[in-house]
Amino acid sequence: MNSLVVSWVFLECTQMKSGHEHGGVDTAQTKILLTSFSAMVAETTTFPIDLIKTRLQLHGESLSSSRPTRAYRVGLGIVREQGVVGLYSGLSPAIIRHLFYTPIRIVGYEHLRSVVSADNGSFSIVGKAVVGGTSGVMAQIIASPADLVKVRMQADGHRVNQGLQPRYSGPFDALNKIVRAEGFRGLWKGVFPNIQRAFLVNMGELACYDHAKQFVIRSRIADDNVYAHTLASIVSGLAATSLSCPADVVKTRMMNQAAKKEGKYLYNSSYDCLVKTVKVEGIRALWKGFFPTWARLGPWQFVFWVTYEKFRKFAGLSSF
Numbered sequence: 001m002n003s004l005v006v007s008w009v010f011l012e013c014t015q016m017k018s019g020h021e022h023g024g025v026d027t028a029q030t031k032i033l034l035t036s037f038s039a040m041v042a043e044t045t046t047f048p049i050d051l052i053k054t055r056l057q058l059h060g061e062s063l064s065s066s067r068p069t070r071a072y073r074v075g076l077g078i079v080r081e082q083g084v085v086g087l088y089s090g091l092s093p094a095i096i097r098h099l100f101y102t103p104i105r106i107v108g109y110e111h112l113r114s115v116v117s118a119d120n121g122s123f124s125i126v127g128k129a130v131v132g133g134t135s136g137v138m139a140q141i142i143a144s145p146a147d148l149v150k151v152r153m154q155a156d157g158h159r160v161n162q163g164l165q166p167r168y169s170g171p172f173d174a175l176n177k178i179v180r181a182e183g184f185r186g187l188w189k190g191v192f193p194n195i196q197r198a199f200l201v202n203m204g205e206l207a208c209y210d211h212a213k214q215f216v217i218r219s220r221i222a223d224d225n226v227y228a229h230t231l232a233s234i235v236s237g238l239a240a241t242s243l244s245c246p247a248d249v250v251k252t253r254m255m256n257q258a259a260k261k262e263g264k265y266l267y268n269s270s271y272d273c274l275v276k277t278v279k280v281e282g283i284r285a286l287w288k289g290f291f292p293t294w295a296r297l298g299p300w301q302f303v304f305w306v307t308y309e310k311f312r313k314f315a316g317l318s319s320f
Contacts (some may be wrong), residue, residue: 034311043095045300047088050154050296051154052075052289053289054154056074071291094150096146102139105136106320108135128210132205137198140194144191145188148190149171151255152167152256153171190270193250193270194255196247202240205297207236208240212236216228229302233302237294241294245290246286249285249286249289253266253267305320
């Protein structure tokens, strides 16, 4: 199956390259296709780490389970209870999310960057940060329902470990049940902490990747190649994780909570979630899942950017 997908993309890129040579292919459409495929590859590769990160962020939400735990123990627990397949619980909505989220933020960033500054070399890091955050917010608003379904399905594995029945049998079942129980607006539960996280993570990820790559090339540390992309990915992954982890913890807990029988929620707002988390678990709880998040963002960005940059080159497009 994977070989068929790769072959299809290879043929598409060949046609795109030919189209660019004759001026017959829309550049934005090409970028969207290549971005979507690159995001699918990166998401599938690093999804188990994201699942472990989500479980770590939910750990301690109950007063009876506030003792610290470690990422490897969470991972072993998932494999022991659900098998290796359990590490990919919630993958399908994650893929669907990235079909919307990643093309909008990546292509949107590049477009806004060209509008604000014709010369990328003279574009300041502050300007790139604002452009990156803005494109991330636009993308996250659209992709938030898929993100909600992904978090709920990932959290279901935690319920199974506690001897409870999973709430959803699949992404479409989750979507249907959420709309029935919480209304159409329920699909955007946690959208505000989600937007905050999207602004911060894209401010760190896109701006730092762009700026770090330009710095590496201008300083002649490396040419515009895999080495430069790897260095830029490490810097952007660390910056994005540091900035976004507190908002990510709040977002995960807000999106995971469902209404109880009496119609009450554990958290009334993002601020309430933030205060209760710090009060019960301490300030360090806001960086729960930091290392799994960084461990995922680094490889995710490496796989994504290397794949995306290579396909851009093959399709006859300039470097990002």
